[in-house]
Amino acid sequence: MAKLFLLVVLGIFLESRKMISHQQTLPRVHLTFEDLKATHTSQFFSLSSKPLDYRILLMDEDQDRLYVGCKDHIMSLNVNSISQNPLTIHWPASSNKVDECKMAGKDPNNGCGNFVRVIQVYNRTHLFVCGSGAFSPVCTYINRGRRSEDQMFMIESKNESGKGRCSFNPQVNTVSFMISEELFSGMYIDFMGTDAAIFRSVTKRNSIRTDQHNSKWLSEPVFVDAQIIPDGTDPNDAKLYFFLREKVTDDNGNTKQIYSRIARICPNDIGGQRSLVNKWTTFLKARLVCSVIDDDGTETHFDELQDVFLLETENPKNLLVYGLFTSSSSIFKGSAVCVYNMLDIHTVFNGPFAHKEGPNHQYVPYQGRIPYPRPGTCPGGAFTPNTLSTKDFPDDVVTFIRNHPMMYNAVYPINKQPLIVRINTDYKYTKIVVDRVKAADGRYHVLFLGTDKGTIQKIVVLPKNASANDELILEEMEVFENQSAITAMKISSKKQQLYVSSDEGITQVSFHRCHVYGTACADCCLARDPYCAWDGKSCSRFYLTGKRRSRRQDVRHGNPLTQCRGFNLKGKAR
Incomplete structure (x- = not known):
């Protein structure tokens, strides 16, 4: 009862504050399905009127x-x-x-x-x-x-x-990744949907999977995505990362909580010699945390990972992982976007392993001797040049990783806080893609967030100070006629196009509709859309190569007084 009371109080507190630091903003422009169609910047395709x-x-x-x-x-x-x-x-x-x-x-x-x-x-x-x-x-x-x-x-x-390649139940997520004509899948391997596995198949080598029915490895997982990510310059050190969420029993063995995870394996893993035969010998996982910490230190978690997007930066080592989360709480409902630096993820996987003395004990950092080569290291890489196969790993390495597949430290987002928070809205975010845009006053990240109401929010991240950012909703678009939840999104920065799917079909939509902001220079400037600029006559697509004298753009401040000198309110030159 005391715990329930605290949760209710927390819900009321969050409602009253409405996450002031992440106050929900209204979109600069809202476009219905018909409005979007009228802009001639979208296309819809489906095979049938049936979902x-x-x-x-x-x-x-x-x-x-x-x-x-x-x-x-x-x-x-x-x-x-x-x-x-x-x-x-x-x-x-x-x-x-x-x-x-x-x-x-x-x-x-x-x-x-x-x-x-x-x-x-x-x-x-x-x-x-x-x-x-x-x-x-x-x-x-x-x-x-x-x-x-x-x-x-x-x-x-x-x-x-x-x-071993695709789940039996189509409503259960299957994630997959193909490397050198070998398929790596995260799915449920049986008809009843009780045996979850990360599996390598379609291979000339032996098939490999996670340890079967071992909740230390996987515990009722929902797979979200799989991506290959380099680890240094040696290609043999690259890891295949699986993003998932799973149900974990608490320290008393009673209540099941949902934790989001990032797991990884070495693609060249062929299993152990005596132990973990045809099982991964390099499988490790860590917790992904996306939470809001209140003034009193209370940590409120967005615990259900829904989607991820990997964004490359100018420095390949600083790969950014955008995670989209929702809350499983019955007290308050919401969505959040957290951004992780790949360097921080590497640090966690190079840190202490989690150790548990018994089922009713808490996890502590492992204090004993860690065998060599370090568990989770790929064979034939920069750290193991003389160990060319996982079958050459010593028995103590294989035994250790079988019993210690989890890292003790969790992965926290940049600035230890979400980039975007939405609570008490009539929608939840379902999918995310991100574009890097070069504007007149710097580079910006533009997020496209899909919702369960069939809309896309286009959001620009604005630097606020060294420890925080602001976000501005530039557009909200109804990309499906019947508010069908968005189930997949892909992006082409080269084509400046977004591709969105639902039960209904697929919609292709352009990154920009500059003319919808208005016909005056002030309208264009106040929009603060990095894809758009005032060209002296209208609000149009911004090109870095354009003549500097004739373009007006101020994404950071959106100040028309400094940008629109020489133009009247209707945008015409004086």
Whole structure:
């Protein structure tokens, strides 16, 4: 009762403060679906009026194609215009599997179809694709041709088993990553959805997975994303990172709490010699924290990781990880964006391991001798030049990592606080992508955040001081007609285009609609949109190479008095 009372008080306190330091701002411009359509800066595409769960998007900027996976179909769309000559493959589950699925009591509409959940580039000419196959996962290869002009898109092999590559249940996330014609997947490997695994398959080597039914490794995980990230200059040291959230029992073994995690493995791991045979010998994980700390020291967590986006900076070592979180609290509901520096993530994985004496003991930093090479190190890398295989790891290294897969320290965001917080709104954020924009007065990060109401918020991050930032909502756009929740987003900085999917279909939308801010210089300047500038006649796309004399832009301050001298309120030169 005392704990519940404290939670209620905390909820009232947060409501009253309304997170003053992260006060929600109104968008400079709100565009309905029809308004957006009228700007001629968006396109909508779908195969049917029925919802088909367009959840998997893969961008191939080399061939100018966007590959899309949905129920019973795989598509290849032109990134310049998604509705122009789409290439489509119909790939349903077999009628026998659909009948078996229905007999097993699964949902005929949302379960007993072939929901495409894996699309990866296999080589220069082929894609590797997997679907749920009416609760009987299947995979195949698609010939997409060598060049986009070939207009080739066809299945070129018989279906093969997708077990260990794709979850049986299409409503359970599958994440995947292809490295050198090997597939790495985070999914549930069984029909009942009880055996979660990070698995390597489609390989000429032995298949490898996480330790089975070992809650120290994975505990009812929900997989969010997988990305390969370098660790130094030696390619053998690169790690494959999995982002997930999982349910963890408290120290008393009772209540289950949700923790967000970042886990990693070495792609060249082939398992141990005597222990952890055909299991990862390099698997480690750490907690990702995104929280608000109040004046009294109370820490309120946004604990459910929903999406991540990796943003490269001018210094490759300072890769930024944008994490999108929601709260599982019944007291207050909200979303937050936290930004992590890859250097801080490396520091945590190079720090102390978590150790627990028994099931009712708390985790403490491991104080004993750490075997060599350090557990989690990749074979053949800069730190292990003479150890070319994980089968050469000493037994004590393999035994240690089996019992100590978790790091003691958590990964905290830059400035130990969220970049963006939203509470008590009628929406939650679902997806995030980020663009780096060079404006007249510096570089800015522009966030595109998808919501469960089918809208996109375009937000610019403004430097406030050394320890904080401000954020400004430039636009809010209804990109789907029926407020369908956004399930996937991809970005092309090269094309200046955003690609968004939901149950309804896919929408392509431009980064900028400068003319919607108004017809006067002051309107354009007050918008503070780094993509837009006053060119002397109208609010138009900003180009760094344009004549300096004729452009007016002030993202940092948005001061029309300094920028619009020589123009009257209507924007005409005096």
